[in-house]
Amino acid sequence: MLRLPRPGFRKVSRLNTQETWELEYDEQLGSHTKLPNLFHDMVVTKANIINENVLSANVIKGERKFFEDKEATKQAAIAVYRLLGDFASVFQMLIKDCSSSTSNSIEPLSSSTIMINSSEHLSKTMCLVIILNNFAYTRRFILPRLKKLFLNYGFRGMDRVYDETEIIYKRVDEQLLDTVQNEYLRPFLHRLESRMYAGRFDWATHIRVISVKDYVKHIILDLARVHAEIYSISSQLVFIVLSCILSTLVNELAKLYSNINQFSKAGSMQACLDLIALQECLGRCMETETSNKLKELITQIPDAAEHIKSKALTDMLNLFLKQMQPYSIAFRDVTPQ
Incomplete structure (x- = not known):
């Protein structure tokens, strides 16, 4: 039975520690870090291994095709759902780390270095905006690419998996946006009445x-x-x-x-x-x-x-x-x- 090993899930859920904050530019969505593509490459590598060792192996051996087994199909869909959900939680952890900082100048989170280049540190608000844009990039580009990959390998029930995943990602997107706007709003609301x-x-x-x-x-x-x-x-x-x-x-x-x-x-x-x-x-x-x-x-x-x-x-x-x-x-x- 196909299962994505739990160590694989744990590796995804710890991707926040691999955020380098080095920006790359995309013509459609602006600047983002390597984190979304890092997740994409990790999943592609794991899917290729599964295909070689399980899906293709069954066919070569003349055994019953993996996705002809209903329970295996169900477990594979659950594995994809968990995998995508784990990556959504990475953004929640990054936002939480940024929000907990008492300074508007972000210090390195975990083992990462927060910088645009070798000399410029990011402000807290810019860090939050980058996280928000990384999330948008993931939803718009990374998730559809991965869906196509899963379908090419014969995974079934992906429409339902992605519908359920979208509920998670929409909720996380609202949380991220709320955090970003609150961080920007704090000085406005603090000074509005006194200035008036x-x-x-x-x-x-x-x-x-x-x-x-x-x-x-x-x-x-x-x-x-x-x-x-x-x-x-x-x-x-x-x-x-x-x-x-x-x-x-x-x-x-x-x-x-x-x-x-x-x-x-x-x-x-x-x-x-x-x-x-x-x-x-x-x-x-x-x-x-x-x-x-x-x-x-x-x-x-x-x-x-x-x-x-x-x-x-x-x-x-x-x-x-x-x-x-x-x-x-x-x-x-x-x-x-």
Whole structure:
């Protein structure tokens, strides 16, 4: 009966210790490390050995074909399922190791060295993005290649195995994305309220609107830096991560604004200007639901309709957009993947 030996499974589950963090470039998915291909090559080698020693051997000896035995077919499918599942857990271990670091500069994990080249260490967030992109590369390229390999060797039930495996990989993908966005979000959420009320700002007593408030500028500048870091690894992850970050940020803004009991005339114009500026600069990075929530938040500001039509607000908004153009231009090409 065909079984992938447990030492083989243990070898796969320890692949996180063989992560070198040296990046390779793929035209379709951006930069990834050798880890996904290392897993691929390991499975190919093991499948070739099984084919030579079990599958082909039975035919040469004139014995019953291996996959004519229902129990053997079932055990082979289970072995493939476990093998693919074990590799998914490798990404969970890598994310856990990265997340547990107290510094934003990642130190070597296990026996690996985290670097882009011989001199540059990766930040924690970039490390997390690389893990996320490695996982995307695995799902899109490695798993289909392995499925074709298994089918060529006569493995049966692979459609069901891969359907079950996809459930695991989808769950792990959500965990990875959640970890990445939370790591990026931490400084945003920590500083958002304090920046909004810097200088003892009071919405109820504000008397003059001069320009968009600094807390909006900080959001845009910080997200521009996030965009640059993610884009350096994979352009396809940019919208996915930024849209998650903005969804949480807009929800947090909605909470903060709901706690404002009173607006002066200038205070309500300031709020409209700030939120519209955010919408104009970052709208392309938002899911439709997030964008609609922000628009709804704007309409809830007292006298919003009047302020939106005012020339004063339009002039300040246009000036702000012009000033932020060197930073916001990066967001113009962001599209859902």
